[in-house]
Amino acid sequence: xxxxxxxxxxxxxxxxxxxxxxxxxxxxxxxxxxxxxxxxxxxxxxxxxxxxxxxxxxxxxxxxxxxxxxxxxxxxxx
Amino acid sequence: xxxxxxxxxxxxxxxxxxxxxxxxxxxxxxxxxxxxxxxxxxxxxxxxxxxxxxxxxxxxxxxxxxxxxxxxxxxxxxxxxxxxxxxxxxxxxxxxxxxxxxxxxxxxxxxxxxxxxxxxxxxxxxxxxxxxxxxxxxxxxxxxxxxxxxxxxxxxxxxxxxxxxxxxxxxxxxxxxxxxxxxxxxxxxxxxxxxxxxxxxxxxxxxxxxxxxxxxxxxxxxxxxxxxxxxxxxxxxxxxxxxxxxxxxxxxxxxxxxxxxxxxxxxxxxxxxxxxxxxxxxxxxxxxxxxxxxxxxxxxxxxxxxxxxxxxxxxxxxxxxxxxxxxxxxxxxxxxxxxxxxxxxxxxxxxxxxxxxxxxxxxxxxxxxxxxxxxxxxxxxxxxxxxxxxxxxxxxxxxxxxxxxxxxxxxxxxxxxxxxxxxxxxxxxxxxxxxxxxxxxxxxxxxxxxxxxxxxxxxx
Numbered sequence: 001x002x003x004x005x006x007x008x009x010x011x012x013x014x015x016x017x018x019x020x021x022x023x024x025x026x027x028x029x030x031x032x033x034x035x036x037x038x039x040x041x042x043x044x045x046x047x048x049x050x051x052x053x054x055x056x057x058x059x060x061x062x063x064x065x066x067x068x069x070x071x072x073x074x075x076x077x078x
Numbered sequence: 079x080x081x082x083x084x085x086x087x088x089x090x091x092x093x094x095x096x097x098x099x100x101x102x103x104x105x106x107x108x109x110x111x112x113x114x115x116x117x118x119x120x121x122x123x124x125x126x127x128x129x130x131x132x133x134x135x136x137x138x139x140x141x142x143x144x145x146x147x148x149x150x151x152x153x154x155x156x157x158x159x160x161x162x163x164x165x166x167x168x169x170x171x172x173x174x175x176x177x178x179x180x181x182x183x184x185x186x187x188x189x190x191x192x193x194x195x196x197x198x199x200x201x202x203x204x205x206x207x208x209x210x211x212x213x214x215x216x217x218x219x220x221x222x223x224x225x226x227x228x229x230x231x232x233x234x235x236x237x238x239x240x241x242x243x244x245x246x247x248x249x250x251x252x253x254x255x256x257x258x259x260x261x262x263x264x265x266x267x268x269x270x271x272x273x274x275x276x277x278x279x280x281x282x283x284x285x286x287x288x289x290x291x292x293x294x295x296x297x298x299x300x301x302x303x304x305x306x307x308x309x310x311x312x313x314x315x316x317x318x319x320x321x322x323x324x325x326x327x328x329x330x331x332x333x334x335x336x337x338x339x340x341x342x343x344x345x346x347x348x349x350x351x352x353x354x355x356x357x358x359x360x361x362x363x364x365x366x367x368x369x370x371x372x373x374x375x376x377x378x379x380x381x382x383x384x385x386x387x388x389x390x391x392x393x394x395x396x397x398x399x400x401x402x403x404x405x406x407x408x409x410x411x412x413x414x415x416x417x418x419x420x421x422x423x424x425x426x427x428x429x430x431x432x433x434x435x436x437x438x439x440x441x442x443x444x445x446x447x448x449x450x451x452x453x454x455x456x457x458x459x460x461x462x463x464x465x466x467x468x469x470x471x472x473x474x475x476x477x478x479x480x481x482x483x484x485x486x487x488x489x490x491x492x493x494x495x496x497x498x499x500x501x502x503x504x505x506x507x508x509x510x511x512x513x514x515x516x517x518x519x520x521x522x523x524x525x526x527x528x529x530x531x532x533x534x535x536x537x538x
Contacts, residue, residue, distance in 0.1 A: 010359070011230035017371055024378045031382055038379035045372045051231050052365050055260035055357075059253070064236070064265040064281065067288055 010051045013044045020044070104179035104186060111188075116174035119144070119190070120198060123167045128153075135163075137171065137190070146171060148192040162197055166204035170196045207310050211337055214312075219319035223343040226324040230358040232292030234261040236285035236323075238278055241266035245297040245328075245349040252353025257361035263291060269298040275311030282314075286323045293356045294321075296338060297328045297349035309336035318342060328352035433511075441504050491523035499526075 008016070020041045023029055029037060062070075088097050121137035121144075133153040137144050148171075163169070172194035180186030214220065235253070239245045246264075253262070265281035268274045278296065285291045296318075298306065308314070309329045318325050319341040327342035328349045339345035346352040491497060498506040500515040512518055512531050519526050 009227075009229060014230075014364075021371060021374055024374070034378055034382040038375050038382060041371070041375040042379075045368055045375065048364070048368050051233075052359075052361055052368065054233055055231060055258050056361060056365075057259065059259040060261045062261070062263055064263055064284055064288075067263050067290060068284070071288060071290070 008044075008047060010048060013047050013051075017041060017044045017048070101179065101181070104177065108177040108179055111175040111177050114175045116172070116193075118170055118172045120168065120170045123163060123169055124165050126163060126165060134189070137169070145187075145189045146173075146192050147176075147187075147189040148173075148195065152193065153195075156195055158197065163195075168198040170198050207307075207337065210310065210312055210315075211340060214315060214319070214337065214341065219316065220340050222319055223321070223325060223341060226322070226343050228324050228326075228343060228355075228358070229292045231258075231361075231364075232260065232356060234263060234291050235353075235356050236263045236265060236291035236294040237297060238265045238267055238281045238285070238294065239297040239349070240269040240299075243269065243297075244299045245269075248299075248349035249295060249297055249353045252350040253357060255350075256354055256357040256359070257363075258357040261290075263288075270305050270308065274308035275314050278308065279311070279314040279317050282318060282321065282325065286321050291323055294323055294325045295328065295349070295352045295356055296325060296342070297352055299349070306336050309338040311337075314338065315341045326352045326355055437504060437511075440507075444505060491521065494523070497521040 020037045024034060024037055024041075082099065085099075086097060088094075119137060121139045124136045124138050124143075126135040127133070129150070131150050132147050133150055134145070134147050137146050171190070171192045173190055173192040176189055176191035178187040178189070237246075237249050239249065250262075253259075263285060265285050267277035267281045269278065282294060282296065285294050296309075298309070306329050309327070315337045318338060324343035325338075325341075326344045326346060327336075327338045328346040328351065329336050329338060335345070344352075344355055346355055497520075498512065499519045499521065500506050500511075501517060501519075503519070506512050506515055506518055516531055518529050518531060520529050
């Protein structure tokens with residue numbers, strides 16, 4: 001299980017989504033469970049969409065030295 | 079024949095002889111080399127290449143190397159088994175120096191012309207590699223990377239490769255194919271010479287140390303095992319084995335595994351494949367799928383929302399049913415609670431009925447008996463009278479009359495017994511019947527008196 005400190009990974013989120021859809025399609029879930037699963041599912045879809053969005057903004061290429069410099073600059077500011 | 083060039087003037091100020099035609103000089107060089115002593119050499123075979131007419135390889139040891147060639151016919155005549163001669167094989171060769179002078183259209187080549195060859199055993203490098211592989215395996219260093227989870231959708235990918243190599247483009251092509259356009263951090267390092275291993279080790283360490291990289295790809299294009307030997311470096315392999323970031327190795331060798339292939343989380347045959355493995359998700363496809371999932375969730379959600387009022391109504395109906403059921407149950411319970419009383423009442427009525435029937439039966443029997451007795455009495459009376467008449471004639475009749483009188487109920491009363499009857503003149507034979515009757519008639523021998531039954535006490 002994930003904790004608030006450790007956000008759900010993309011693969012964990014998609015795996016849970018698959019399980020939710022499977023459960024909903026089975027028709028075995030009661031009304032209360034269906035509503036709860038739909039709510040959880042929407043949250044997961046948003047999470048996955050955000051992850052996909054993060055790697056769909058255009059390739060950013062940088063050299064290791066640049067990354068290190070950027071991190072050091074960031075550390076200096078904070 | 080190719081036309082000879084006219085001899086040009088020499089370099090100003092030079093004291094060297096010439097200029098001579100290069101072909102002439104090359105031929106002289108070839109003759110010179112061929113005159114050198116023929117010898118036997120030993121070393122390791124590397125970069126073995128088999129062509130149609132010749133087989134080429136390099137003979138190497140720690141101090142140096144020599145290009146070698148052997149005619150294909152001579153090589154085939156050795157009848158070496160498949161794979162007997164491979165990179166790293168230790169061999170002894172016999173032959174001498176030779177020089178292919180080339181021409182205007184073909185390159186010259188220097189080589190040690192091998193006339194005889196014997197495979198001496200596995201090469202030192204391969205033996206060394208094998209020992210190291212076993213040692214790392216025994217320490218369990220092939221496992222830690224395999225236990226790391228390769229993220230399906232990394233945000234930042236680190237790549238260690240040669241700056242000018244083709245591997246760089248291959249990695250980009252692989253990522254493009256996945257539709258991935260996140261952050262790519264290049265860590266360039268030499269990937270072939272003796273400086274390579276420490277540089278690659280440092281690059282991998284530095285990438286991991288940023289804490290920003292989700293996965294590291296170590297890529298290099300193809301090459302011989304000798305070229306890739308830096309990827310078998312012990313320090314590099316130990317570093318990767320204990321790294322907290324998963325490493326995907328792609329050092330592009332088809333036949334031999336380098337040690338980095340063993341310690342890495344994943345080993346791929348090409349840099350393109352490595353890049354595709356670094357991003358398991360096909361981004362465009364995933365977006366499409368996510369859209370579908372969202373739609374399906376919406377359908378389920380709407381269905382549930384529509385179901386909600388229906389369920390409320392159903393719940394209400396259930397409430398009604400529940401109340402009705404409760405009422406029914408209460409009624410049943412009340413009925414059941416009344417049942418014992420009713421049962422007793424029924425039993426009582428039945429007993430009364432039985433009693434009445436018994437009484438009626440008793441009356442009928444008594445009446446019957448009375449009539450029968452009366453008839454008998456009449457008959458006997460007549461008989462008695464005739465007997466009395468006869469008594470005078472025969473004294474035995476008196477005795478008979480006395481016996482008959484003994485059966486008369488009136489006689490019993492005469493003896494002091496009482497016959498109790500109710501208002502209907504029915505005999506009352508039990509205390510209960512007497513209590514039930516209330517008023518009774520007591521018939522004594524002489525006359526009858528009315529009596530009232532008072533009190534419920536039973537006396538025995």
